[in-house]
Amino acid sequence: MRAKITPFLLFNNEAEAAANFYVSVFNGKLLSVTRYPQNTPMAGAVLTASFEILGMTMTALNWGQEATYKETISFAIEPETQEEVDHYWNALIADSGEEGPCSWLKDKYGVSWQVAPEILPRLMSDPDPKKSAAVMQAMMKMKKIIISDIQAAYDNA
Structure with missing residues (x-):
């Protein structure tokens, strides 16, 4: 069994900016940025930004409402x-x-x-x-x- 915990941080629309902020503070790295599919109301907008800081992978998620x-x-x-x-x-x-x-x-x-x-x-x-x-x-x-x-x-x- 391969179990893993990845913390998700929720944002209205600041996921990519937040991921870049944490990467800069902790000298981490941005792993990936995914976008909403083209056939959705938020087409092209950032959905998630995954990053690694101090050996931990985290994901910032734009969920479209205030967190x-x-x-x-x-x-x-x-x-x-x-x-x-x-x-x-x-x-x-x-x-x-x-x-x-x-x-x-x-x-x-x-x-x-x-x-x-x-x-x-x-x-x-x-x-x-x-x-x-x-x-x-x-x-x-x-x-x-x-x-x-x-x-x-x-x-x-």
Whole structure:
């Protein structure tokens, strides 16, 4: 059996633009663009744009109506360095994205992302409750995660 999960992101008519945006943010690649058949009301318009980012294939679909994204589904990114955190955070909130608390944000399309560096869950799961609590308290005060501040909270606990 060959099973595979491909996330679909729904758009009114921004699928190709969104795919190109995510490809640019994550240095990914556009895989394909399909168009509505000629004998349909939306003949020639983009139907889907498939792309790959960070090893994951995703598809943007123009379904002809407004899509409303909720925080109940999000994509998590685990950068290793502050430079990577800054890159993803700044690129995803650019052009009317919104910062949220504790590593969360919404991009300009309303899609929710968590930009949580790999050090965060590692330090939060430390068996020493004082250290893990200090990391949690530091994170709760942040929007974009600052790795050096998380590490300092851990070290000083």
